[in-house]
Amino acid sequence: MRLPRATWPPVFTTERPGAAATARKAAPDAGASPQKAPPPVDLAGRQQARDQIIAPTPPAGGKGGGAGTGKSTSRRAYQPRADVIRNGLRACSRGILQVGAFSVVINILMLTVPLYLFQLSDRVLTSRSIDTLAMLSIIAVGALTLLVLLDALRRFVLTRIAVQLESLLGAPVMSAALRSADVGATRDIQALRDLQQVRSFINGPVMLVMFDAPMAPLYFLAVFLIHPALGIIATGAGVVLFGIAVLNERMTAKEYGVAGNFAMRANIQASAQARNAQVIGAMGMLEEAILLWGRENAASMKAQVHANDRNIYLASVSRYVRLVTQIGILGWGAYLAVQGSVTGGMMIAASLIASRALAPIEGAIDGWRGFVQAKSAYRRVRSLLDMPANDTERMLLPKPEGRVQADKLLYIPPGTRRTVLNGVSFTLEAGDSLAVIGPSGGGKSTLARMLVGCIAPTAGSVRLDFMDLRNWDRRQLGESIGYLPQDIELFPGTIKANIARMREDATDEEIAKAAALAGVHEMISGFQDGYETEIAVDGSPLSGGQKQQIALARAFFGEPRLIVLDEPNANLDTMGERALAAALARARRQGITVVLVTQRPAVLQSVSKILILREGQVAAFGERDQILPRLMAQTQDEALAAARAPGVPAQPQA
Ligand SMILES: Nc1ncnc2c1ncn2[C@@H]1O[C@H](COP(=O)(O)OP(=O)(O)OP(=O)(O)O)[C@@H](O)[C@H]1O
Numbered sequence: 001m002r003l004p005r006a007t008w009p010p011v012f013t014t015e016r017p018g019a020a021a022t023a024r025k026a027a028p029d030a031g032a033s034p035q036k037a038p039p040p041v042d043l044a045g046r047q048q049a050r051d052q053i054i055a056p057t058p059p060a061g062g063k064g065g066g067a068g069t070g071k072s073t074s075r076r077a078y079q080p081r082a083d084v085i086r087n088g089l090r091a092c093s094r095g096i097l098q099v100g101a102f103s104v105v106i107n108i109l110m111l112t113v114p115l116y117l118f119q120l121s122d123r124v125l126t127s128r129s130i131d132t133l134a135m136l137s138i139i140a141v142g143a144l145t146l147l148v149l150l151d152a153l154r155r156f157v158l159t160r161i162a163v164q165l166e167s168l169l170g171a172p173v174m175s176a177a178l179r180s181a182d183v184g185a186t187r188d189i190q191a192l193r194d195l196q197q198v199r200s201f202i203n204g205p206v207m208l209v210m211f212d213a214p215m216a217p218l219y220f221l222a223v224f225l226i227h228p229a230l231g232i233i234a235t236g237a238g239v240v241l242f243g244i245a246v247l248n249e250r251m252t253a254k255e256y257g258v259a260g261n262f263a264m265r266a267n268i269q270a271s272a273q274a275r276n277a278q279v280i281g282a283m284g285m286l287e288e289a290i291l292l293w294g295r296e297n298a299a300s301m302k303a304q305v306h307a308n309d310r311n312i313y314l315a316s317v318s319r320y321v322r323l324v325t326q327i328g329i330l331g332w333g334a335y336l337a338v339q340g341s342v343t344g345g346m347m348i349a350a351s352l353i354a355s356r357a358l359a360p361i362e363g364a365i366d367g368w369r370g371f372v373q374a375k376s377a378y379r380r381v382r383s384l385l386d387m388p389a390n391d392t393e394r395m396l397l398p399k400p401e402g403r404v405q406a407d408k409l410l411y412i413p414p415g416t417r418r419t420v421l422n423g424v425s426f427t428l429e430a431g432d433s434l435a436v437i438g439p440s441g442g443g444k445s446t447l448a449r450m451l452v453g454c455i456a457p458t459a460g461s462v463r464l465d466f467m468d469l470r471n472w473d474r475r476q477l478g479e480s481i482g483y484l485p486q487d488i489e490l491f492p493g494t495i496k497a498n499i500a501r502m503r504e505d506a507t508d509e510e511i512a513k514a515a516a517l518a519g520v521h522e523m524i525s526g527f528q529d530g531y532e533t534e535i536a537v538d539g540s541p542l543s544g545g546q547k548q549q550i551a552l553a554r555a556f557f558g559e560p561r562l563i564v565l566d567e568p569n570a571n572l573d574t575m576g577e578r579a580l581a582a583a584l585a586r587a588r589r590q591g592i593t594v595v596l597v598t599q600r601p602a603v604l605q606s607v608s609k610i611l612i613l614r615e616g617q618v619a620a621f622g623e624r625d626q627i628l629p630r631l632m633a634q635t636q637d638e639a640l641a642a643a644r645a646p647g648v649p650a651q652p653q654a
Contacts, residue, residue: 088168095161099211102154107215109147110356111222114349116140121345154208162202166195169381176384190264191384194377201374206367212360219357223329226350227342230329234354237325241318241361248314248365255307256372262300269293278538311368318365322358326351394473400465400480402430402561402593404451408460411446411616420446421457422616428609430561431591433584435604435624437631438613444597445486447613448566451595452483464562482555482563486570486597488547490539495524496531499553506557514557517586519579520549544571552583563587566597581606604628 116136124133170192177191201207220238224231273280273289280289333347342350364371404427411421421443428434436444449455451462453469461468469477490498499514500506511531515521523546527533539547548571555563569577577600584606587594596607604610610627612619620627 088165091168092161092164095157095164099154099157099161102150102157103208103211104215106147106150106154107212107218109143109150111219111353112140112143112147114352114356117352118343118345118349121348122343154211158207159203162199165202166199169195169385172385173381176387179387190267191381193267194380197377198374198381201370201377204367204370206363206370209360209363209367213364216357216360219353222353223350223357226346226353227333227336229336230333230342230350230354233325233328233332234350234357237321237328237354237358238361240321241358241365244314244318244321245361245365245368248311248368251310251314252307252368253372255303255310256369257376259300259303259307260373260376262296262303266293266296266300269296308369311365315362315365318362322355322362325358326355329354394471394476396473396476397465397467400467400561402428402591403463403465404428404432404562404593404595405463405466406447406451406460407463409447409450409457409462410459411443411450411455412458420616421450424460424613424616424618426611426618426621428593428595430593431588432609433588433594433596433607434609434611435607436595436597436611436613437599437604438619440599442613443616444613445566446616448483448564448595448597449485451562452481452564453477454483479558480561482557482560482565484548484551484555484563484565484568486566488551490535490542490547490550492537493535494531495527495533495535495550498535498550499531499557501554501557503558510558515553517556517583517590518549518553519583519586520553523549545573545576548572549576549579552580556583556587560592562593562595564595564597567599568596569598569600569603577602 119136120133123129124136173191173195216238220231220235223234270293273293280286329351330347333342333350336342337344337347406424406426409421409424410419412419424443424447426434436447438444446455450457453462453472453474456470461470463469464472464477464480491502493502496511499511512521515524515531524531524533527541533541535542535550542550548568552565552568555565569580572580581603584594584596584603588608594607596603598604604624607624609622610624610631611621612627612631620630
């Protein structure tokens with residue numbers, strides 16, 4: 001008897017099966033020289049990179065190019081999300097069958113004690129045979145030993161099924177959660193907690209009850225065989241308990257659902273507050289923060305207490321019914337014994353067996369809360385995985401040169417009626433540098449996110465080298481793009497790892513090159529541990545400007561052809577701005593296309609084109625030398641108008 005071992009110990013894989021073998025075949029000396037960088041325009045290398053897109057391990061023993069076949073199975077890496085759950089469950093099916101088979105045997109062996117009692121009372125006590133007693137005892141102990149072993153085994157198997165399921169679904173759920181988070185969905189990381197909840201449920205006692213429940217008819221049958229009247233009492237009690245279980249479901253499911261939703265919101269609040277702990281501390285917002293989180297948490301607890309109260313009440317009634325049933329069977333059994341219809345042993349055995357028959361229904365009522373929570377958690381995981389995702393396998397294209405076409409971009413955020421971008425069109429040649437300027441809330445950051453493929457336009461298209469971003473292989477596109485968002489968050493890890501976009505195969509040369517391009521080498525040298533300086537969750541020891549510079553180097557990493565920088569100079573001093581201007585000049589010399597969202601006029605000298613975005617529409621677009629004079633004239637007019645306005649004090653001349 002072997003436990004399922006396909007994913008034991010658990011492995012969270014981001015590599016499709018066979019990829020490593022294929023990669024080794026393709027590059028036999030890759031292992032000997034980990035520092036060797038792949039050639040920049042290497043389609044085979046990029047195919048290999050694409051192979052590492054998050055994909056679940058196939059079911060153990062599954063067909064179709066499994067581990068070690070070395071055949072291309074890249075379709076598997078892009079399997080539709082719905083298949084992920086189906087394959088996950090299929091992978092666990094062998095274990096589930098084992099647990100089912102064990103449960104059948106265990107439930108038969110559970111009859112050992114009642115049968116032993118029955119034999120003692122009706123055979124040993126009447127015959128006074130010590131040999132029979134010894135023989136019966138040996139058989140009973142043997143059966144109980146087997147029962148305990150099988151019970152332990154099914155628990156071992158369930159533990160592994162739970163871990164296997166989490167290993168298989170973890171990466172797809174994480175990837176779907178990140179994708180949904182980047183379009184602004186709030187449930188995001190909750191999905192990982194949900195998956196853990198499903199795992200705990202599979203590991204928990206209610207799962208065993210669910211495996212035992214189908215065997216209940218066997219026990220009812222055994223009681224019927226002892227005496228039909230006792231069978232009717234036991235079955236009647238079973239029907240009553242089943243009714244209580246249904247009532248329990250009706251009376252608690254909604255409240256548990258409400259409790260779960262509030263708990264989720266409380267968790268989202270808690271994570272947001274943990275991220276903003278310094279702001280909360282500095283501005284004395286602790287009480288408000290706790291109140292905000294506490295309200296959600298209290299609402300969750302209130303709903304939970306309501307549901308729990310009902311659950312406890314019904315569980316007590318069910319326990320009462322079971323105990324009374326036992327008394328009923330014993331009492332009626334005694335009456336039948338007095339009548340000579342059954343023996344004393346049969347009476348006791350019937351009571352024990354009936355109790356065993358009713359136990360799973362009672363256990364289901366007791367463990368209802370866990371079941372409901374696991375069910376909703378599973379639903380959330382499912383709906384996240386069912387969300388449409390651009391998972392179609394994409395052909396790897398030649399490395400882009402950096403030509404960008406935005407064509408009639410319209411953006412209405414999902415779930416809103418607000419038009420954030422409206423008919424935005426422009427074209428950039430490879431090596432162009434564009435400054436996107438305009439009033440706050442004009443849609444600049446939205447445009448920046450659209451240009452790097454974070455959000456898809458409601459209508460219109462963004463094309464990189466003539467190809468719509470949606471048709472690019474996601475990983476290849478990411479490697480061709482550098483992006484510095486407005487709100488910078490670095491990952492906990494070294495400066496080096498952050499610049500290298502957390503890639504383990506990044507070479508020191510590539511990292512140094514990105515740092516040099518971004519002009520941050522000198523700043524990094526100022527730290528005692530240089531590139532090995534550890535960045536904490538809150539970004540320390542880096543200052544705001546330093547974080548921005550490291551993020552700039554990250555954007556330059558890996559020879560991107562398009563770099564989109566959203567207010568890269570927001571936290572920079574004059575020196576920093578100079579370094580940024582130098583970085584932009586270097587990018588231009590290398591033919592990298594740069595889009596720069598900015599509010600500061602200083603960097604406008606470093607770009608070749610300017611786009612003014614106002615209320616989501618292009619107010620002006622063209623060569624810098626055409627747009628800049630118009631912009632300055634307009635600024636002067638506005639300043640004069642403001643100065644002439646009544647009640648506005650004249651500004652002192654700088
Ligand atoms: N997901 C969304 N849901 C609703 N409104 C949104 C969404 N995303 C952006 N907006 C709205 O679109 C407008 C443009 O936002 P955006 O961040 O692009 O402006 P911006 O020009 O970058 O502003 P700033 O210069 O202040 O950063 C804002 O009014 C914002 O509220």
